[in-house]
Amino acid sequence: MLTCKQVSNALSKDDYEKLPPMRRFFLRLHVKLCIFCGKFNRQVMESQDMCRCYKQQEEALAEHRPKMDPAQKDQLKELLDSQSKQD
């Protein structure tokens, strides 16, 4: 069985989904049952779930993100033209 400190350390090092299956099982079990670190570490796991899901959804968010300034684009185009001609 893992201690609270071991659970917290494992969660701070990496996403818990990347842990080996047995270690992940004992970590989940500890967090479910522990009256000391359970509530806190459950929120850490929820946050990791959320960030993992966000990264999976990122492609769909591209169209809602800010666009580049047209003047900056023109400058960049000129720069790339000159660079690709040089190479």
Added chain:
Amino acid sequence: MTPSNSLNILLTLPKKEEPKVPVTPPEQWVDLYGDYLYGFAMSRLRNPDTAADCVQDTFLAGIKALDRFDGSRDIKFWLRGIMRNKIVDQIRKSIKENKVDIEAEDEALLESFWFKYSGIATTNPDPWEFNPRKSYDNGEFWIVFEKCIAQVKNPARQAFALRVLEDQTTEEVCKAMDITPNYLWVLLHRAREQLKVLLEANWTGKDAN
């Protein structure tokens, strides 16, 4: 069929080739990928000038490394891969300019009983005002989520961007920010706390939609 016959058939079968993606000429990159890469950089850096610099550096590095492009994936994602390194460099640079100082409140947290003995900040954190899991399928939620990340204060946001969004190891982030692993833990805890407060303020009540 004799063994030599079957061997002949196997040898004459056409070899399965890796799908090759055509290379878009660099002159078209700004029109095709400029906005995409700029938006990606903005989601990590928040500063329009730094994000534009990052796009420029990415394209220039892309032109230089174009002969190493193997065509195994779309050039857009290849350029994004280059950009991720540029983003990490930019964050490192801004951290060097504004050195991270440990705050008294954070120092007290590191010295607290619960952190020392269980690696947690408190045994009784405030519960979520809404169930975030129910919103995962809602595209709108992730737009709000991204806006909330942008509002998290530095240096917690920088630590969060490097460690969580860019998947840098604890050692790499600590080296870049010149902080201890324990302080990195505090910064990530602060980022999570702020993100929760911001999400509750901006999303509570909308999850039913």
